[in-house]
Amino acid sequence: MSLLSNTSALLGKELRTEVRSRELLTTTVVFILIVIVLFSITLHPTTSESQRLGPGLLWVAFLFAASLMLQPCFLREQTNDTLSALRLSVSDPFAIFFAKMAANTLFLLLTELLMLPFFAGFFNVRVLPVLPQLVLVLFLGSLGIAVPGTAFSAISSQARMRELMLPLLLLPLLTPILIASTEVTAALLEPEPALRLAGLGILVAFDVVFLTALWLFGEYLLEE
């Protein structure tokens, strides 16, 4: 199917661009660490408070980091107008979005996985017993962040004050992701871990709704 082959070709390009520079991944990880340190200093939680506040703090840090990390996504296509070239190279414009979304999801997921050991250490929680379930939540959450995030990156790259517009557009919209991810993560990290299916349901619903919306409307975002 041409969509799939177009997408995988573009996805390869996105990943290769990142691997060559590696800046996005490292700066994002450092940023999340900074956010966690700042919150921990001002709130100075006790150990039990850490375990209660940890998941929320982590996901808020992920959201902030994502709204920074998603900026270059379409901005870098503006130098040398590579976006026009991309549009010409594919038969289905959705492939451009799909590839960028997939790349962003992977980057976010990778960043979050790299954060897990720090998280376990700083907040005194046990992540290893629930690692598969945690990865599932991280994946669904990252997908939820990346799908509208990529779309809004396309929108804000053409607006004034774009660095502020992307978080402004994205963060209120991501309320369901923040709520559901935090609750499910918190439940997994309790002394008796539990998997909150309702929360996962919300994450899945969000991902499906926005993937569909992007599939239906994505091409308009790429219009000249």
Added chain:
Amino acid sequence: MKTIAGAFALFLLIAVTAYLAFFYAPIERTMGPIQKIFYLHLPSAFSSFIALGICFYANLMYVFKRQPKWDWLGVSAAEVGLAFITVVLVTGPIWAHPVWGIWWTWDARLTLTFVLWLLYISYLLLRSMLEEPDKRALFSALFGIFAFLDVPLVYFSIRWWRGQHPTPVIMGGPGSGLEPRMRVAYLLVWGAFTGLLVLLVNARFKLEAMRADLEELQREVEVR
């Protein structure tokens, strides 16, 4: 002059609803007269939902038909909707403080209303940051569509979240225990508020149409 007629209609609406709220409807037993804020607070909330729906419809129509009038309707409905939600967020705490002793709490309804307010504002801010009219119309319409699709997800996720961490609900369900005269007063006031919605959207729509006329004229002048 049409605007004076509009202002007169506005005064009439205020007078009618004030009469219904203060003289027709009886005084509520537990809270006393302060409950009468309800006749301003709740119809505003409902009208803001209607405005949201109109905005969504206009956004869809613009994306598929690309006629400027849909863009005008979209921004008009969004601005007026924002006015209504602001009234909800202002009258709510004024009502809450004497009765329950707090200005605000993060219960389900308040949190949802605040997130909705933020989404409306993001929509309008995005428009102010996009200068080219066609792009502004298209991108804000797309954002509006995404935001509207998000609303049920926000609603369910917040309700689930508060279900996990219950807090006292400071306002009981709106229809609970309404005496007949209260119900009549409420329905009539709600009708009046729908009229207010139409009045305001209509005025704002005309303003937007006029702005388009002006831009057209300015282009004509430049050509000479």
Added chain:
Amino acid sequence: MKNFDSILAAYLAGWAIFFLYYVSVSKRMNTLRQEIERLKNSLSRSK
């Protein structure tokens, strides 16, 4: 009346928001109307 000042504050604030919004829209309409008249006149003069 109990809590009268709160009732008054709420109704004043609420209706003020609607009224101020309407007034701002009307003012902008008048400014635009004048500007349109001005441009129309200058166009018809230069014809």
